[in-house]
Amino acid sequence: MKAKSIKGKSPAEIQAALQQSISDEFKPTLAVVFLSVSQDRNAVVKILDDAGIKIFGATTNGEFTDENPEKLSVAILLMDMNPDHFSILYGEYPKRNYREVARTIAIKANQLFKHPAFLISGTHLETDAEQLLFGFEDEIGKDVNVFGGMAGDDYAFKEQFVFTNNYESSQGMLALVLDEDKIKIRGRATCGWKAVGTDKIVTKSEGNHVYTVDNVPVLDLTTKYGGLENVSPENENLLLEVAANLPLQLQREVGDPVMRPGLVVDWSDHSFYCSGSVPQGSKVRFSLPPDWDVMEKVIKGAEDLKTTAMPEADALVVFSCAGRIMSLGPLMNQEIEGVKRVWNVPMVGMFSNAELARATGGNLEMHNLTTCVVALKEI
Numbered sequence: 001m002k003a004k005s006i007k008g009k010s011p012a013e014i015q016a017a018l019q020q021s022i023s024d025e026f027k028p029t030l031a032v033v034f035l036s037v038s039q040d041r042n043a044v045v046k047i048l049d050d051a052g053i054k055i056f057g058a059t060t061n062g063e064f065t066d067e068n069p070e071k072l073s074v075a076i077l078l079m080d081m082n083p084d085h086f087s088i089l090y091g092e093y094p095k096r097n098y099r100e101v102a103r104t105i106a107i108k109a110n111q112l113f114k115h116p117a118f119l120i121s122g123t124h125l126e127t128d129a130e131q132l133l134f135g136f137e138d139e140i141g142k143d144v145n146v147f148g149g150m151a152g153d154d155y156a157f158k159e160q161f162v163f164t165n166n167y168e169s170s171q172g173m174l175a176l177v178l179d180e181d182k183i184k185i186r187g188r189a190t191c192g193w194k195a196v197g198t199d200k201i202v203t204k205s206e207g208n209h210v211y212t213v214d215n216v217p218v219l220d221l222t223t224k225y226g227g228l229e230n231v232s233p234e235n236e237n238l239l240l241e242v243a244a245n246l247p248l249q250l251q252r253e254v255g256d257p258v259m260r261p262g263l264v265v266d267w268s269d270h271s272f273y274c275s276g277s278v279p280q281g282s283k284v285r286f287s288l289p290p291d292w293d294v295m296e297k298v299i300k301g302a303e304d305l306k307t308t309a310m311p312e313a314d315a316l317v318v319f320s321c322a323g324r325i326m327s328l329g330p331l332m333n334q335e336i337e338g339v340k341r342v343w344n345v346p347m348v349g350m351f352s353n354a355e356l357a358r359a360t361g362g363n364l365e366m367h368n369l370t371t372c373v374v375a376l377k378e379i
Contacts (some may be wrong), residue, residue, distance in 0.1 A: 103136070120356060
């Protein structure tokens with residue numbers, strides 16, 4: 001499989017880049033499209049659709065095709081993958097039946113391929129993304145390969161979208177289904193955030209809705225720990241501060257902790273929604289601000305993935321948490337460049353609201369403040 005990355009600041013630039021990319025030797029059939037909500041999605045979709053290219057698309061908090069992260073732009077990975085080796089499915093979950101919707105998609109995928117694997121994205125800040133993963137496991141089993149990220153909206157935390165040639169949703173999910181007998185897919189999620197302070201007990205929660213920790217409203221406890229000021233609905237930067245710099249770390253009996261920052265505040269009781277489950281009775285800790293070794297761990301994680309599972313790749317898709325670039329700033333370039341250098345193949349990436357992959361412990365989980373590197377190779 002051949003692949004090429006293109007990017008642009010407008011549909012016209014994407015049209016020109018696409019025309020330059022297509023040749024007798026390269027006729028793309030599939031595009032992974034990451035773009036800003038400020039871009040004209042319909043125009044970009046039409047350009048690709050007119051060229052006969054299937055689309056797996058999501059809005060972002062930033063996008064990249066090389067070591068230089070962009071804002072308010074379009075980043076696309078073009079692949080000439082055999083159309084018999086992939087399909088695109090989608091589903092809506094307005095009733096918050098996340099697990100059921102994912103399982104329905106998995107059932108359809110099982111009818112298409114003997115061994116399906118998935119690249120997924122979903123929308124809506126109240127979505128319990130971990131339930132999406134459980135839906136795939138329910139139908140296909142614990143060993144199913146699912147990787148992806150939750151869509152963003154340029155840090156507005158209001159409305160995100162997933163889209164394909166004939167579908168768009170702000171409360172649903174999109175799945176690129178791969179025939180794993182023909183397309184090898186492997187991924188690794190690496191975080192590196194360090195915990196600080198003592199264990200605290202989640203004293204009231206329902207799924208991904210956390211009410212109290214140590215019997216204190218979770219927002220109030222986060223405010224006290226972080227020394228936050230102007231904690232009110234009028235503070236437009238509050239959610240970004242909580243999500244990027246003051247995430248909870250969910251402690252586990254086996255495996256690394258997973259990040260659970262608050263994304264939506266319920267001001268009636270100062271609770272908040274996380275993008276993954278936080279069981280009542282579980283232990284959490286706060287986090288230290290990241291330092292240099294956070295990036296080194298991501299690069300080493302990619303190197304280990306290459307050594308142990310994916311010596312060669314045709315293309316890379318990277319889901320990196322929006323909070324990482326907020327915390328790391330210009331240093332983020334070095335992480336992206338380091339990941340790119342591991343395989344040195346065409347790449348596309350997005351800054352997401354949550355990341356979906358296997359971490360060090362080998363479990364399929366929802367992550368935050370994490371980078372998920374996904375390598376693809378047509379066999």
